[in-house]
Amino acid sequence: MNERDFADLAVGHALNALSEADERAYQEALAGNPHWGHHVRGAADAVAAISASVEPVEPPPSVRASLFARISELPQESAVASTSESFPPGDDEDFAAAGAAPVEPERETVSVGPSSASGSRPRRWFTLAASLAAVLILGFGAVTVSQLVSPPSSVVALRQIEDAPDAQSASTTLPDGTVATAHWSPSTGQSVLVTDGMPALAADKTYELWFVRGDTPIAAGTFEPDEAGRATAVLKGEMHAGDVIAVTIEPAGGSPDGTPSTAPVVAVATA
Incomplete structure (x- = not known):
């Protein structure tokens, strides 16, 4: 099969x-x-x-x-x-x-x-x-x-990470109660950020993900939480050991010049 x-x-x-x-x-x-x-x-x-x-x-x-x-x-x-x-x-x-006898359903030969x-x-x-x-x-x-x-690709990625033998995660809780958890696995080459309680943004704003490697931020895609602030977002690109996974608020579509325009509202250390 x-x-x-x-x-x-x-x-x-x-x-x-x-x-x-x-x-x-x-x-x-x-x-x-x-x-x-x-x-x-x-x-x-x-x-x-x-x-x-x-x-x-x-x-x-x-x-x-x-x-x-x-x-x-x-x-x-x-x-x-x-x-x-x-x-x-x-x-x-x-x-x-x-009288009518009960009819047994047909059974097929099974092979795995x-x-x-x-x-x-x-x-x-x-x-x-x-x-x-x-x-x-x-x-x-x-x-x-x-x-x-076919569940969303972000959910599939998260499950693949969780099923991997080298799966790792780290969380942070913000003063307003927002919880952000980073999940990653070197063997799958994937990383996912799961949020709960992210504040809603204006229509012309979006959340953008970043790998912060030393002092260098590397854009990793945007995401939109649901009404409860929940999101499961795959980070685009390759995560390196020790990266900080950060989130900033950017114009709709993401930062126009590829660098953060605001200070991070979320920062999850992975080391």
Whole structure:
């Protein structure tokens, strides 16, 4: 199983939409590839955030009918052979009189190794269709399955750092209660600043990130916190050991000359 297949299954798992076979494949793949855990956390976090922020609504019956009609059109393995083996010729039991028997769902053969495109596609489409059904039934509105599978790049970077064996972090708390935490990992070559409580800025201002190396500030991108002052921002460029990660307030779009125009409002020492 490749990582893309696993990401699909992680969404289905978060929505409780996997078949028994896919759930088993998901668990086996996760056990064999623990570094894929960020897909699990991403799907779970997205589902939790969406369900907490949107009031459930009942989808129109036509939506449900249309969705399951599409699912029924997906390729299915023939059950003729298994039926003939289960009930050998000559069995005179009156099954019609006995009433309808429960129908066992079809189960596919599971492999956690590399799969062909033709073998993985039916499972992926079933997983995504089932996930979409759950999204509609739970009233998640306009949120799509692709949004669940693909969290923001800054969140992905943070999880990769946290999963790295050399992950490091440092925090600072400002007098107004703002908390800024720098996360970095030399092996991933990434650094991320996470903030909580950053004050809102005027429309013509933005926060800009800097690596301060000795006495030299190096621009590392801009970011905009949400209404609560929270942000997860990837620093652009290479961090060196001992750099101070700083934030200044600059004109919208960033410093026009590539140097800070104000004193830092945040400075996180990494050494």
